[in-house]
Amino acid sequence: MTHVSSLYLHVPFCKHLCNYCDFYKKQYDPASNQLEDFHQFLNQSWDAHENLLKDHGMKWSPLESIYLGGGTPSLWGEAGAKFMQSWLQDKLSLAQDCEFTMEVDPGTWKPEMIQSWRNIGLNRISIGTQSLDPVFLKIMDRVHSLEETHELLIYCQKEQLNFSLDFLLGIPFSKEKNRDIKNELDQLLQYGPKHISLYILNARSKYPFIDALPDDEYIREEYLFVSEYLQSKGFKHYEVSNFALPGFESRHNIKYWRGESVTALGPTGTGLLNISKKSGVRYKWKVSRAEFETENLGPDEIKLEHIYLSLRTSHGWKPDSLTPQLEGIFEKWVERELGFFEKGTMRLKPSGFVILDSLMDELFKEKLA
Numbered sequence: 001m002t003h004v005s006s007l008y009l010h011v012p013f014c015k016h017l018c019n020y021c022d023f024y025k026k027q028y029d030p031a032s033n034q035l036e037d038f039h040q041f042l043n044q045s046w047d048a049h050e051n052l053l054k055d056h057g058m059k060w061s062p063l064e065s066i067y068l069g070g071g072t073p074s075l076w077g078e079a080g081a082k083f084m085q086s087w088l089q090d091k092l093s094l095a096q097d098c099e100f101t102m103e104v105d106p107g108t109w110k111p112e113m114i115q116s117w118r119n120i121g122l123n124r125i126s127i128g129t130q131s132l133d134p135v136f137l138k139i140m141d142r143v144h145s146l147e148e149t150h151e152l153l154i155y156c157q158k159e160q161l162n163f164s165l166d167f168l169l170g171i172p173f174s175k176e177k178n179r180d181i182k183n184e185l186d187q188l189l190q191y192g193p194k195h196i197s198l199y200i201l202n203a204r205s206k207y208p209f210i211d212a213l214p215d216d217e218y219i220r221e222e223y224l225f226v227s228e229y230l231q232s233k234g235f236k237h238y239e240v241s242n243f244a245l246p247g248f249e250s251r252h253n254i255k256y257w258r259g260e261s262v263t264a265l266g267p268t269g270t271g272l273l274n275i276s277k278k279s280g281v282r283y284k285w286k287v288s289r290a291e292f293e294t295e296n297l298g299p300d301e302i303k304l305e306h307i308y309l310s311l312r313t314s315h316g317w318k319p320d321s322l323t324p325q326l327e328g329i330f331e332k333w334v335e336r337e338l339g340f341f342e343k344g345t346m347r348l349k350p351s352g353f354v355i356l357d358s359l360m361d362e363l364f365k366e367k368l369a
């Protein structure tokens, strides 16, 4: 019997639907039955999920990580804490040092709400900061104010609550309006974050400011600047989009990058059951019914995913065998100053992280991986 000890739970509603965001969510309407429907969805999912685990010889062990993502988990509020408490009594348990994270939108929190979750084990929040400049918050269609962000940061600092910040690059008009990234980071660093997630805006063709996005070179420079600056402040750039002070890496996400089993619940929540080194099952919850679709992963899929996920992290990728062609590609990456190749392991530098997708294309075009 194999054990699973990590859970992602997708909370599918938001106060406002930001125009750049592709995550699955619906407009939150407190007057509707949304919360009851969500609870029903989760309760109905539970049995199907138990059967899935059983079918693959898997069983829960106390959770080492739980991640409430969205959408906007902070909107689930005290009702959510009550719901989760009943699950923690009946269905799940937390390991003693479980990393329990909730994504919080600065416009949808109250101290009592966070306290109700802390009472049942929450010990980390991930704040959707995006930018500390009101001009760029507005451009990003965020409806919370900068004051609300600062209030939340002051609360975390006062309460000694571990928190991570989301910070966006590639914001439209950044060049024209002289976005001062260093100033924004300095403001954030004052609050003593231990973890920062750095995202480059990913825009679809229908995005209203599609023609005002900065060019690739500008974004590359922003990314490399942030990486260097945060490293100078003691952060480790430990994954393409993530920085942490030593010991504060996201334990939940590390499990994904290592290809370990991470279960998921909630509409569009996607889980992975790692059955063996050569096989796995990915499942994704539907949005309308508490049912999921599965995808069986064979040795080739597992290997490709392992390469991609390993190269994303500062640990890098150590191929089982190093063919002359693969060695040739690695040498070129080193010459282009995109990474290091030492003791059979290829580790990318930030200059490689920022073009990871094109490096993966180089590998797969040559069928080297």
Ligand SMILES: C[S@@+](CC[C@H](N)C(=O)[O-])C[C@H]1O[C@@H](n2cnc3c(N)ncnc32)[C@H](O)[C@@H]1O
Binding pocket: 014, 020, 021, 022, 023, 069, 070, 071, 072, 073, 103, 104, 105, 106, 127, 128, 129, 130, 166, 167, 168, 199, 200, 201, 202, 203
């Ligand atoms: C689920 S949201 C965080 C919680 C909350 N909903 C909020 O926005 O404050 C997760 C993060 O994804 C990032 N994100 C959303 N859409 C994105 C996009 N199109 N490109 C890059 N990052 C995106 C945002 O930085 C956001 O903070």
Ligand code: SF4
Binding pocket: 013, 014, 015, 016, 017, 018, 021, 022, 023, 025, 070, 071, 072, 105, 128
């Ligand atoms: S609040 Fe967060 S999840 Fe909701 S639309 Fe905005 S970025 Fe997306």
